Amino acid sequence: MNAHTLALVLAGAVCHALWNVVAKRAAGGTLFVWLFGCVSVAAAAPVALAVWHVQPQAFDGRMWLAALASALVHVVYSLVLQKGYRVGDFAVVYPMARGTGPLLAVLGAVALLGEVPSALGWLGVALVLAGVFMTAGGSAGLTAGNDAARRWRGVLWGGLTGVCIAGYTVIDGWAVKSLGMAPVLFYAAGLVFRTVLLAPWALRGRGDLRGQWRQNRAAIVLVGVLSPLAYCLVLFAVQTAPLSYVAPVREISMLAGTLVGARLLRESLKPSQVAGAALMLLGVAGLALA
Numbered sequence: 001m002n003a004h005t006l007a008l009v010l011a012g013a014v015c016h017a018l019w020n021v022v023a024k025r026a027a028g029g030t031l032f033v034w035l036f037g038c039v040s041v042a043a044a045a046p047v048a049l050a051v052w053h054v055q056p057q058a059f060d061g062r063m064w065l066a067a068l069a070s071a072l073v074h075v076v077y078s079l080v081l082q083k084g085y086r087v088g089d090f091a092v093v094y095p096m097a098r099g100t101g102p103l104l105a106v107l108g109a110v111a112l113l114g115e116v117p118s119a120l121g122w123l124g125v126a127l128v129l130a131g132v133f134m135t136a137g138g139s140a141g142l143t144a145g146n147d148a149a150r151r152w153r154g155v156l157w158g159g160l161t162g163v164c165i166a167g168y169t170v171i172d173g174w175a176v177k178s179l180g181m182a183p184v185l186f187y188a189a190g191l192v193f194r195t196v197l198l199a200p201w202a203l204r205g206r207g208d209l210r211g212q213w214r215q216n217r218a219a220i221v222l223v224g225v226l227s228p229l230a231y232c233l234v235l236f237a238v239q240t241a242p243l244s245y246v247a248p249v250r251e252i253s254m255l256a257g258t259l260v261g262a263r264l265l266r267e268s269l270k271p272s273q274v275a276g277a278a279l280m281l282l283g284v285a286g287l288a289l290a
Contacts, residue, residue, distance in 0.1 A: 005241045009249045012233035019226035023082065024090045026219035031212040033078040034202035037195045039224025041188075044232075048188035057182050059189070066175035067186060070168050071193030077164035078194075084161055088154025095132055096158025101165030108170040121245055124286030128249070131279030134272055176238050183235030187228060 026032060059067070084093040110116065117125060175181045202209060213220065237246050 002240070005237045005246075006249065008233045008237040009241075009246055012230045012237070013249070015226045015230035015233070019223045019230065020081075020094055021090070022219050022222045022226075024085045024094075026216045026223075027082075027086050028212060028216055028219075029082055029086070030079060030198065030201050031209050032216060032220065033075075033082060034195065034198045035209070035213060035216075035220045036224040036227065037078075037191065037198065039221055040228045041191045041195055043225050044184070044188045044191055044228050048184050051182060051184045055182060057185055059181075059185075063175065063179055063181055063186075064189075066171060066179060066181065067189040068193050070171045070175065070186075071190040071197060073164055073168040073171065074190060075194050075197050077161060077168060080157060080164060081161045084154060084157030088150060088157055092151055092154030093158040093161070096155055097161035097165060098132060100159050100162025101169065104163065104166030108166055112170060112174070117242065117245065120286055121242075124245070124283045127279050127283030127286060129283075131276040131283060134276035134279060172235060173238055176235055183232055183239065187232055187235060191228065 023032075081093075081097065084097070172186070175186050176183055234246060
């Protein structure tokens with residue numbers, strides 16, 4: 001993985017960590033997801049039109065299918081993640097999601113896309129994932145007053161979120177690498193599909209929708225802009241590096257999320273979390289050299 005690709009993935013990881021902290025503080029549900037999706041469509045549409053003007057691309061049946069499949073999994077991912085943030089702690093849900101996601105994504109890339117990491121690549125993958133799970137385990141104790149039931153709810157919903165992450169990561173890797181879809185056009189099409197899919201539920205309660213906007217408008221705008229930015233950066237990276245390398249490096253967002261979350265959400269850092277962060281950094285270095 002070259003320096004330019006690594007920079008794209010790391011920038012995406014920081015954006016990802018920031019929008020997740022904002023989403024956790026908002027603790028919204030379906031209406032929150034639909035509203036920030038509308039903001040994402042509005043932010044991505046001009047960029048997608050500009051890209052299409054410079055480099056037009058006609059979608060065939062497989063491309064539309066890939067965009068729809070990615071949108072379906074992203075909708076489930078967003079709803080499951082918001083549920084996890086409502087019933088669990090950020091320090092459990094986020095690392096569980098970001099740990100199980102790349103583990104399954106790497107296996108999917110190997111099984112479905114035929115990617116075979118080098119020995120150094122596999123070592124980097126192992127170190128990143130070990131660091132993620134050490135961080136998750138280190139936060140298991142949490143703060144006083146959080147009982148075991150809340151912790152395990154976080155583990156459950158974080159793990160389910162990770163399954164969704166693996167699903168859309170493999171679909172998106174197939175679309176960009178195998179089908180040759182332009183990342184911005186592919187992602188914009190998926191955003192439109194997501195917004196349409198959720199519209200019937202969101203528009204049923206228009207009063208609640210207005211209330212959600214008044215209560216969380218700043219969070220809705222921030223998540224709506226940072227979320228597509230984070231993922232488009234990763235899609236560009238997938239064009240020039242194996243998905244089995246990109247997916248684990250994205251998990252450096254665990255480090256950023258832990259540090260930012262500890263400060264903004266008032267969650268304490270433990271020695272095992274620091275050790276986990278060190279392992280992740282070593283893993284990223286290994287993948288960068290692979």
